[in-house]
Amino acid sequence: MRPERQLQNWRSEAGSRLWLSGLIAAMQHAERPEVRREPVAPEILAEFRAQLGLTAPFGASPISTLRH
Numbered sequence: 461m462r463p464e465r466q467l468q469n470w471r472s473e474a475g476s477r478l479w480l481s482g483l484i485a486a487m488q489h490a491e492r493p494e495v496r497r498e499p500v501a502p503e504i505l506a507e508f509r510a511q512l513g514l515t516a517p518f519g520a521s522p523i524s525t526l527r528h
Contacts, residue, residue: 489495
């Protein structure tokens with residue numbers, strides 16, 4: 461998916477829910493012992509570090525009305 465398309469998805473409430481559901485599923489998968497034992501590929505770590513280095517655009521989306 462193109463980055464500008466991803467931004468559009470994030471700006472909607474449904475997109476936020478979809479993203480959060482994906483995050484929860486990924487975290488549940490990653491916490492499994494058999495998955496945790498596996499080494500992480502260096503290119504995945506590099507992509508992860510690059511993603512963490514990005515700053516979120518301030519005011520790019522409205523404040524969420526979802527209850528957490």
